[in-house]
Amino acid sequence: MSEKTILVWFRNDLRIRDNEILLEAIRKADKVLPVYCFDPFYFKTTADGSPKTGALRARFLLESVADLRKNLQALGGELIIRTGNPAEVLPQLAQQYGVSEVYHHREVAYEETNISEEVETALWNLKLNLKHFIGHTLYHKEDLPFPIKDIPDSFAVFKKKVERDSNVRPCIATPEKIITPEITDAGQMPTLKDLGLDEPADDARIRIKFTGGETAGLARLQEYFADNEQVTPTKGRNGSTVDRSSKLGPWISLGCISMREVYWAVVKHEHDKNAHNTGMLRLELLWRDYFRFMFKKHGKQYFAAEAQPETTSSEQQQLFEKWKTGSTGIPFIDASMHKLNATGYISNFSRQMVAGYLVRDLELDWKKGAAYFEEKLIDYSPASNWGNWAFVAGLGHDPRDNKYFNLAKQAGELETNSEFINTWAPAEVVA
Template identity: 55%
Template structure:
């Protein structure tokens, strides 16, 4: 086969817009071979007895890969879809299609970087180069005002220097014409049952929105949030919300799989600011993108320390003797604290939880129940539709006091938080219908009800009190 053939290995960059590996492959190659591998290791059990990828994110991933395949089919080609280990599959495809070079985006977490190294070694034996690109962040690491090993450990210091001296690159152009080998094989997309999941589990109607995977839906959501509803203008006021689609952007699920580029969002913010004037809400949305960048760079700086109980601060948080029992109560939404249980029910049913909810359930697990924070991080890894290693483990380490929080002993009083962010109990009633008859904020403390009130409100199947010492929560102010 004459000319240059480049294999484009897609991982968490499931889009054709602002995708450097695709743009460069189209520019430098005569033909491209797009490939996605469902790495079997990403669907195994962890040492914490959780799945690395649960049903909801698997469904979202399948939808996203299907959408990427449709994009290549519209361009006259296809996406080769495989199930197995990339270090075995990619060399086979390289040999079959006489590939000259392989492109991929570099990851930052240890498991993903280990796979890249294994692929690189396997390709090296065939005298084929694996070319690494950096394309998951808003700011390219080369445009930061400091080297990775000198990045401040406090976000505020990082933010100030980046805002002053950093710059965001323009998006890469979406390729026009793409050429593919004539004999490119057609692939079958796996089903949920291939991963051991029930095909017929319906989506929960109480979900904040219907998340559907893929670049098409991601761009549609961005159009809707910025322009069709103008919801972004209220983001600063609504970002601590708990119910509904527009209290926050909900971009995170698509960004996590690379269906939506953070740079694309950034330049949409700039476009919006130009049309309506810059304001606090769009700036706050930008800060969320920057916070995401920060943890990816922190992972680059500290590596596996984020996967150790003592983090990079070297502090071992206090742990309860019966933490296994307490962890089961927490993950099954049976703590008896309605605000915590409601958030966990939402996570378990939909794969999503508000930022406010995540902070509270994490703090409660670590600071009140005194359970190993890594158990919580691992459970989130399984359940979250928007899971990404750096964000998840970085934020959990932050809450546990072993990461980037300068206030090691930061504490969330969950009752106070419940009263402030769910003052009428609407969120709790939505997710715990057993409490729906309790009026007002009383829904947050059902243990204060008399036996007569419990009968009146039909609390037959709900706990009379939290199944552990309540002082853990209520003594602290």
């Protein structure tokens, strides 16, 4: 009897813990072939001349893939790394290694689902099946108290019903051993230069260094709990609340840690420490679920919604450039954009504020802001990014449901991240 080999196609699930496709493949097959493909589609230059994926985000991705390879090797396995169109790379590897089936986690945004469909068609031509799993949400689709088509468009209603009538599944067990076929060429990790990008300079004002990978993500999760034990909420110098966000977004977005792992760690922390200051983290997880399910329900509508004409005047372009570079003259807006450009990360509140300023004050096309965030944010996730921008622009499916986004504070009340004001050097921005 011939051996069964299953190819595991990693995308935004760069972990070995709580990873259903990896564990299921190990259980069902004699050998497992883990693969990650750097798709040139995500590293192309957009119509306005900017990279679709910026250097900071790309570096975090490279670190995450490298960490996944290291963790697979520790279990006796290996990660094949290729650069190219997955619809060409995966069928070739499937034929080379006698693969019986391909596993992957289902995506919801249209660019990602289009790529999946191309891969599925190419594999089907070889009479191979692409099996879809659901592994990016906190609540499993099958455990929701309503079908996808009937999911409430209001976040408040969604939150109430899900928390009342659904349960979060336990985490999937972590594999103890992986057996791979004899791999003749595992492939080298590409460099940023290989991907068409320059190495970004680390800004001296950075307080937290974001390093990609499951190992760093799990360490950050524990740091978050330690920080919450030691620090009580304080006020900034202008009376604003100092940022106490979890900063787990980058690792969650690439699937270096799963939302279920974060959730159950929160539950354990609350039980062991009798702590009740992790509510914002629970809320963050629910918002991520909400936008993913909204994308599943409404599809491409988030991208197709129009707030302004596609054409941009020279005056509008100048305003957009000032917004991008933090030259608006509004301290909090400018500081937030300086920080985004320097680190690839700003708090959720800052994102809501700079997005609201672009849409309401500058009256510019929200899609340009969303595309800029896609380039810069190291925790970019299609559903969360485009869903949030559409929401701020008043184009979400319940734009009145704004009570979780307090956009009404006066600029004078906001913490201005003073280390990112008046000391900004444009040369430090890596495009």
